[in-house]
Amino acid sequence: MVNTTILTDLPARLLGQVNADPDTSQLPGGQVLQNLTDGVMGWALILALVALLASSAAWALGANSQNHHYTTAGKRGVMVSGLAALLIGAAPAIINFFFNSGTGVS
DSSP states (O other): OOOOHHHHHHHHHOOOOOOOOOOOOTTTHHHHHHHHHHHHHHHHHHHHHHHHHHHHHHHHHHHHTOOOOHHHHHHHHHHHHHHHHHHHHHHHHHHHHHHHHHOOOO
16 A cells, blocks of 8 residues: 555645745845836837727718727727736736735645
């Protein structure tokens, strides 16, 4: 008969215990990467705003000129730019949620 505790604990015994604690201050350039991330998020929000404005204009022009193609493209652009802004704003929370979920796995 084979002892199952030996088999289930075998990977932990072979690899040892590994621990990770993410900290951007531990490496040189951590603050630079944080500033770069903040800047990219700012530019992405500005681009989402420009897309929202352009899509709103296309929607309005299409609706007023009875052009269904422009109206549909404008509506789609408004939705996409709104969802993009939502994802940009929620990105840190989404990443932290999955990171915290992953740290609970043992």
